[in-house]
Amino acid sequence: MKYKVTLGILLAMIACLLLAACGELKETPDARVERLGKLIRCPVCRGVPIGDSPSELSKQMMTMVNEQVAAGKSDDEILFYFEQRYGEWALLDPKPEGMNLLIWVLPLCFALGGAGFIVAYVRKGKERQD
């Protein structure tokens, strides 16, 4: 019985992975344009992606994304095009390198520091009670 449940879970996981992979393969050009539009920052707005911005500049940038998708360019090539012109600032999903690593490292440091502080505080309290 236990063997059957494990096998069932494994098969379900494989099916989910296959479905996810198929979903990736079946992405339409429009869906790709929409997804890329969420990754590029509108240069004249505050923290809004070009796909959600009503500004004329963002609309034209979306047109360029559309053209580049139609021309068969990869996601990296399209994002690199905008990064080259507007700087890394234009990417809403910054690369995990250089100073950007702080975004990933700092929360971990704060969490570890906070946990250490709580442990030390509780231990001290216990020592006082003893």
Place this chain on the structure above:
Amino acid sequence: MKKWLVFLLILIPTVGLFYFGLGRDPRLLPSALVAKQAPDFTLKKLEDGTEVTLRGLSGKPLVLNFWATWCGPCAAEHQIIRELVKEYGKTNLQFYSVLYEDTPENARDFIRRYGAGAPILLDPGLHTSIDYGVSGVPETFFINASGKIVYKQAGMLTPDVVQEQLQALGVTSP
């Protein structure tokens, strides 16, 4: 002693962040294109519809100004541009203004009212503006004779900036 250490560990990075964040001149927006080759363009002149390309302008220093009639600082800058064109018209300096998010009719009306400055180029799909990473107007690019961007002014030009950058381009007043 430990409390002081914790206090300093919090205070120093906070003061540092404020210093770097507030100590910068917001007009000195970093441009990813400075020190790089200027993107090529093919744009039509407002005046007669003839095509102008960056390749066709190479070999001489170029000042490329992005502007619009609806932009207040661009209107204030217009007089500086007119004087610049007048003063350097007989040197090897080339000067073009690219119309940004605006109509040719508005540009013609503007010239009728305030006089002509530099030749105006039309960028209907904003392709050139995006190629140059323009995020607002006015923005001005100083491009050397070999086609490299040496400086980008975000915001209104001033006579001092113009003098300094033209010197950097090797252009001297006649």
